[in-house]
Amino acid sequence: MKKRMRRVLGAALSLVMAVGLLSGCSSYDPVKEVMGYSRSTVMFTVNGNDVTAGQFFFWMAQNADTVASYSQMSGSTEIDWSTPMGDDMTMDEYVKEQSKEAAVFYNVIESNAKEKGYSMTEEDQADYEEQVAQAQEQMGGAEAYELFLKKNCLTEEDMEEMSSVGVLYGHMLDGLFREGGEYAPTEEELTQYIQDEDLMYAKHILFMTMDPTTGAALSEEEAAEKKAAAEADLAALQAITDPVELAETFDKLMNEHSEDSGLADNPDGYLFTSGDMVEEFETATKELEPGQISDIVETTYGYHIILRLDPKNAPTLNSRWGEDQMGALVDQWVEEAEVVTSPEYDALTTADFYEKLSDYRETLEPTEDTTDAATEETTGEDVTTGEDAATGEDTTTGEDASTGEDTTTGEDAATGQDESTSAEEGAETADGETTE
Numbered sequence: 001m002k003k004r005m006r007r008v009l010g011a012a013l014s015l016v017m018a019v020g021l022l023s024g025c026s027s028y029d030p031v032k033e034v035m036g037y038s039r040s041t042v043m044f045t046v047n048g049n050d051v052t053a054g055q056f057f058f059w060m061a062q063n064a065d066t067v068a069s070y071s072q073m074s075g076s077t078e079i080d081w082s083t084p085m086g087d088d089m090t091m092d093e094y095v096k097e098q099s100k101e102a103a104v105f106y107n108v109i110e111s112n113a114k115e116k117g118y119s120m121t122e123e124d125q126a127d128y129e130e131q132v133a134q135a136q137e138q139m140g141g142a143e144a145y146e147l148f149l150k151k152n153c154l155t156e157e158d159m160e161e162m163s164s165v166g167v168l169y170g171h172m173l174d175g176l177f178r179e180g181g182e183y184a185p186t187e188e189e190l191t192q193y194i195q196d197e198d199l200m201y202a203k204h205i206l207f208m209t210m211d212p213t214t215g216a217a218l219s220e221e222e223a224a225e226k227k228a229a230a231e232a233d234l235a236a237l238q239a240i241t242d243p244v245e246l247a248e249t250f251d252k253l254m255n256e257h258s259e260d261s262g263l264a265d266n267p268d269g270y271l272f273t274s275g276d277m278v279e280e281f282e283t284a285t286k287e288l289e290p291g292q293i294s295d296i297v298e299t300t301y302g303y304h305i306i307l308r309l310d311p312k313n314a315p316t317l318n319s320r321w322g323e324d325q326m327g328a329l330v331d332q333w334v335e336e337a338e339v340v341t342s343p344e345y346d347a348l349t350t351a352d353f354y355e356k357l358s359d360y361r362e363t364l365e366p367t368e369d370t371t372d373a374a375t376e377e378t379t380g381e382d383v384t385t386g387e388d389a390a391t392g393e394d395t396t397t398g399e400d401a402s403t404g405e406d407t408t409t410g411e412d413a414a415t416g417q418d419e420s421t422s423a424e425e426g427a428e429t430a431d432g433e434t435t436e
Helices: 002-022 030-035 053-073 091-115 122-139 142-151 156-177 187-197 220-238 243-257 279-286 317-336 343-347 350-364 368-379
Strands: 042-046 049-052 200-208 270-272 297-299 302-309 339-341
Touching: 030 053, 030 142, 030 350, 042 053, 042 091, 042 343, 049 053, 049 091, 053 091, 053 156, 053 350, 091 156, 091 317, 091 350, 122 142, 122 156, 142 350, 156 317, 187 317, 200 220, 200 243, 200 279, 220 243, 220 302, 243 302, 279 297, 279 302
Parallel strands: none
Antiparallel strands: 042 049, 042 339, 200 270, 200 302, 297 302
């Protein structure tokens, strides 16, 4: 349960930090438009702190949309909210509970941050405002921007508050777990953490045998040239007996020859655990002692020369430890939180909410009458008879008047592209590291 909650709530934090860049100025109340009551309506309290409908229904919209997307991909035209889910829940109950967990998660972070003296700085606010301006521009203007907000039950105030939680989370992480902080690690704790997480630390020189753009394998001749270059570097390194000289020469050759696309972001090497790297890389690293170099290790990416290092010396060790500890601390806050629901929350069902939200979203789309009126005004077309007022030509073919394109397909009118999207996860980097 604890691991599942951390995955769910961690994903929630990532989501709102990304979507949070899209908040904007608006005075409407989307909750009232959808549910009939104010966005200030209290849905539940967390340790006595109110969670309002304006803070909660964003999560309901996001989670219900996810379920709807899966249903559409499976070919279903209607969602069966009574479908059984894990933990003896229906799909309706599951979406509602997941949304409550996300809102509780945000509330405990915000309240604990304020209690510990963390807040948004002027620099944070300036960064936020700059990101909002950029997001508005990228979305294509004020109208498209406002439409996005309305479709997701958002207002500027609620979204800005949720977005600030990500900043507060970062401030707490930096302050509580850094050296001198309330939860700063001891050497013994870091040693135990390395053992518990099976952490390894290594640098490598990579000679790629695949095209980094297309992923296609190089020709046999090109691959042979790469292997010869790797062998030359390995011979130079193996001739060195002094550990300090070996480390310095390895860095020099790595910076000159390595084709690892992640080198610029990881100049001090990679701190990783089992499953993070491709199997051959991980196995070869485990066979080394700190300070030792490998023979040439071949993977799907190419030829590697690996220098294993002591994970205690990894610059990212403390931050990685802090991130894990912060996650565990927030898990504890969530599990210990006293949540008291309101009558509005108790009466709520996902099915009713999503039906009302879907109906509301339909009202936000341009109406046929509006479109016809605009067409008649600009072309002189008689929209009641289907004939062009000037020519008498029948215009009821279902094609766009100016392009002849079929406008009844449900595709994006501007691009002809279906608007549904999906995300690829678990992409592997050129160095063999898996990112999620």
